[in-house]
Amino acid sequence: MIRSRHYTPAHEAFRTTVRKFMERECAPHRTAWQKAGKMPRELWRKAGEAGLLCTKVSPEFGGGGGDIYHCLIIIEEQTRICLNELTFYLHSDIIAPYIELYGTEDQKQRYLPRMASGEFVAAIAMTEPSAGSDLKAIRTSARADGNGYVLNGQKVFISNGQIANLICVAAKTDGAAGAKGISLFLVETDKADGFVRGKNLRKIGCKAQDSSELFFDDVRVPPENLLGGVEGRGFAQLMNRLPEERLIMAMSAVANMEEALKETIAYVSSREAFGQKLRDFQNTRFKLAECKTKALLGRAFLEHSMDAFLEGSFDVTDGAMIKWWTTQRQNEVADECLQLHGGYGYMMEYDIARRYADSRLGRIAGGTNEIMKDLIGRTL
Amino acid sequence: MAPARSTLAFTDEHALLRDNARRFFEAECAPHQHAWEEAGIAPRGIWKRAGELGFLCPRIGEEYGGLGADFLVSVILAEEQARSGAIAPMFSLHNDVVAPYIARYGTETQKRAFLPPMISGAMIGAVAMTEPSGGSDLKAMRTHARRDGTDYVINGQKTFISNGFCANLVVLAAKTDRDSGAKGISLFLVEPDKHTGFRRGRMLEKLGQKGSDTAELFFDDMRVPESALLGGAEGHGFGQLMDRLVEERLFAAIAAIGTIDRAISLTVQYVKDRRAFGQRVLDFQNTRFKLAEAKTEATILRVFLERCIGEFMAGELDASTTAALKYWATEQQCAIVDDCLQLHGGYGYILDYPIARMWTDSRITKIYGGANEIMKDIIGRTL
Numbered sequence: 001m002i003r004s005r006h007y008t009p010a011h012e013a014f015r016t017t018v019r020k021f022m023e024r025e026c027a028p029h030r031t032a033w034q035k036a037g038k039m040p041r042e043l044w045r046k047a048g049e050a051g052l053l054c055t056k057v058s059p060e061f062g063g064g065g066g067d068i069y070h071c072l073i074i075i076e077e078q079t080r081i082c083l084n085e086l087t088f089y090l091h092s093d094i095i096a097p098y099i100e101l102y103g104t105e106d107q108k109q110r111y112l113p114r115m116a117s118g119e120f121v122a123a124i125a126m127t128e129p130s131a132g133s134d135l136k137a138i139r140t141s142a143r144a145d146g147n148g149y150v151l152n153g154q155k156v157f158i159s160n161g162q163i164a165n166l167i168c169v170a171a172k173t174d175g176a177a178g179a180k181g182i183s184l185f186l187v188e189t190d191k192a193d194g195f196v197r198g199k200n201l202r203k204i205g206c207k208a209q210d211s212s213e214l215f216f217d218d219v220r221v222p223p224e225n226l227l228g229g230v231e232g233r234g235f236a237q238l239m240n241r242l243p244e245e246r247l248i249m250a251m252s253a254v255a256n257m258e259e260a261l262k263e264t265i266a267y268v269s270s271r272e273a274f275g276q277k278l279r280d281f282q283n284t285r286f287k288l289a290e291c292k293t294k295a296l297l298g299r300a301f302l303e304h305s306m307d308a309f310l311e312g313s314f315d316v317t318d319g320a321m322i323k324w325w326t327t328q329r330q331n332e333v334a335d336e337c338l339q340l341h342g343g344y345g346y347m348m349e350y351d352i353a354r355r356y357a358d359s360r361l362g363r364i365a366g367g368t369n370e371i372m373k374d375l376i377g378r379t380l
Numbered sequence: 381m382a383p384a385r386s387t388l389a390f391t392d393e394h395a396l397l398r399d400n401a402r403r404f405f406e407a408e409c410a411p412h413q414h415a416w417e418e419a420g421i422a423p424r425g426i427w428k429r430a431g432e433l434g435f436l437c438p439r440i441g442e443e444y445g446g447l448g449a450d451f452l453v454s455v456i457l458a459e460e461q462a463r464s465g466a467i468a469p470m471f472s473l474h475n476d477v478v479a480p481y482i483a484r485y486g487t488e489t490q491k492r493a494f495l496p497p498m499i500s501g502a503m504i505g506a507v508a509m510t511e512p513s514g515g516s517d518l519k520a521m522r523t524h525a526r527r528d529g530t531d532y533v534i535n536g537q538k539t540f541i542s543n544g545f546c547a548n549l550v551v552l553a554a555k556t557d558r559d560s561g562a563k564g565i566s567l568f569l570v571e572p573d574k575h576t577g578f579r580r581g582r583m584l585e586k587l588g589q590k591g592s593d594t595a596e597l598f599f600d601d602m603r604v605p606e607s608a609l610l611g612g613a614e615g616h617g618f619g620q621l622m623d624r625l626v627e628e629r630l631f632a633a634i635a636a637i638g639t640i641d642r643a644i645s646l647t648v649q650y651v652k653d654r655r656a657f658g659q660r661v662l663d664f665q666n667t668r669f670k671l672a673e674a675k676t677e678a679t680i681l682r683v684f685l686e687r688c689i690g691e692f693m694a695g696e697l698d699a700s701t702t703a704a705l706k707y708w709a710t711e712q713q714c715a716i717v718d719d720c721l722q723l724h725g726g727y728g729y730i731l732d733y734p735i736a737r738m739w740t741d742s743r744i745t746k747i748y749g750g751a752n753e754i755m756k757d758i759i760g761r762t763l
Contacts, residue, residue: 265763279763285757285759285760285761285763286756286757289704289707289755289758289759289763296684297680297681297704300680300683300684301683304387313385320672325676372672373668374665374668376672378668379675380648
């Protein structure tokens with residue numbers, strides 16, 4: 001049970017809706033999606049109808065008018081069915097806020113309601129083959145050309161890259177201005193000649209989620225699709241949003257620790273070896289005690305951080321701390337829990353195997369954990 | 381200064397107390413810590429001084445001469461002492477472990493006899509549970525109290541007793557019924573100066589925490605009156621000891637976190653001053669990363685500690701969560717202090733540097749208050 005004065009009965013009601021959705025619309029298809037390497041766009045439509053998209057966006061733009069706990073609930077519930085690759089949070093809580101916070105009125109009107117309905121599935125394209133955490137080094141360019149911009153360049157590791165039809169692309173409008181030369185563009189893929197999706201990249205985990213290379217070859221973007229209508233603000237816009245993104249990653253890390261623990265307790269309580277239950281071995285109890293301790297600390301820090309976030313005091317250092325710590329511990333917990341499953345832990349039909357593979361991404365995505373330590377180290 | 385963004389109800393009065401406590405530990409204790417370590421014991425005078433300032437047993441009610449302060453006052457005192465590094469006098473043991481036995485379980489006569497001198501510092505308390513053959517496994521204790529008329533005659537031996545030399549009041553665990561296991565254990569309030577048959581062994585030489593006296597105690601037909609039986613009824617000792625463990629472990633964690641804060645701040649200072657290969661040691665990426673890790677652990681631990689303190693004050697803190705806190709806080713203390721020592725290079729190995737002492741002092745924390753393996757057992761059993 002979530003302990004926060006900001007968590008209300010309305011949140012609990014929302015959880016019921018989300019759980020039903022996960023069980024009916026997602027769980028039965030999980031394995032097929034993982035084989036296909038992506039989820040159908042239709043799922044977004046259904047999610048939109050059920051009120052699971054853009055939960056935080058203002059009702060004025062078709063959103064749910066909720067808060068960060070709605071995001072937590074979705075993440076907890078998808079973790080419960082072991083579907084870490086579901087990217088509603090990316091669409092709703094990372095990309096939609098770019099438009100709501102930085103977009104022009106026209107952009108909000110044009111995109112947010114259709115994102116909330118699931119008509120648009122969004123992606124964000126920052127990373128390039130030669131620039132990941134070091135965002136200033138991106139090479140994709142946006143050249144002003146009469147009425148609009150012309151995009152050229154290449155992106156990689158883009159989540160939702162295969163299924164998205166609205167992509168927020170970071171590009172340089174001024175190649176000489178460093179961070180201040182970066183701008184964000186809203187690219188509607190159906191209208192973008194010269195836009196090509198590369199192959200769906202094969203990953204260690206999160207297999208039902210598509211990740212792509214994207215190519216932009218003289219792609220024309222109208223001027224009204226420059227986010228916020230002013231050039232050079234992209235870097236600041238991206239940076240401002242990072243603490244929240246990292247907090248969202250921590251939600252998934254904590255929820256995964258808890259679920260892994262639950263599954264493993266159930267497993268060791270039923271499995272026997274050498275004439276006793278696995279849980280009766282001291283090593284089992286000690287390892288689970290260590291995992292439980294990490295989950296407890298992670299949960300306490302998450303709830304504390306979410307409240308700090310809602311009260312406006314959650315900063316870059318806080319985001320860095322919670323992101324590296326929870327994802328690091330998530331990896332340790334997944335590994336220990338897999339070990340306690342023995343050979344079954346190595347079989348993908350067991351959720352713990354999936355959690356193990358999925359968890360590895362957390363230490364890299366959203367800024368590597370080394371970047372997190374660098375951010376914290378700067379405050380010493 | 382109260383911790384940033386505390387979720388606990390620290391008031392201006394608490395802030396004032398924190399200032400006073402910090403001044404006391406820094407000005408009146410820290411300069412002598414080294415000498416106390418050399419002597420293996422802190423002098424009685426510092427206990428009297430702490431008593432004068434209201435730093436002994438502040439939570440005891442005014443009717444016994446205490447301040448009737450809240451739990452946060454004890455938290456502040458324990459934290460500030462750890463942060464100062466002047467850890468030789470074990471005030472928290474006296475305040476938060478020994479005194480509550482009497483305040484909570486003692487008869488009115490016992491409270492009137494012992495609490496006022498404990499508050500003034502005239503009496504220093506110790507708890508004698510551990511025996512050579514039984515540490516965390518309390519039920520295995522052998523010290524025996526035989527009833528003889530209106531007296532008890534106690535025989536046995538205790539070891540690793542903190543405050544064992546300076547204490548003039550020992551809460552002693554003994555079996556009043558050898559056949560009843562846990563229910564055969566009772567606690568006695570023993571005054572070493574008053575009873576024949578009480579003998580202290582040698583002062584034990586320890587790896588760390590050298591300024592705190594640690595003793596073996598021997599009881600050889602030691603005769604105590606029945607009024608020395610804590611609470612006046614036999615067989616409650618095990619329950620009393622167990623009841624107190626949550627709070628004792630909470631204080632172990634408070635001290636751990638105070639020590640972690642101190643280790644980090646000393647090390648940040650050191651790596652800013654020290655240069656190597658033409659730059660500050662802080663400017664090496666490894667240094668920043670190690671300290672970033674330590675700072676994160678400290679931050680998360682404090683959040684968890686505060687949550688536990690809040691739950692404790694509301695009467696909701698359970699044994700398993702407390703065990704998780706004690707285990708993790710002390711493991712992190714040892715790991716962080718070790719990393720911080722490493723960043724000091726060769727100086728970190730020299731006992732003139734506080735970080736070296738903190739390293740030796742830290743090791744016991746994973747053992748005392750119930751070994752961390754016991755903590756894991758407690759957590760593991762509740763899964």
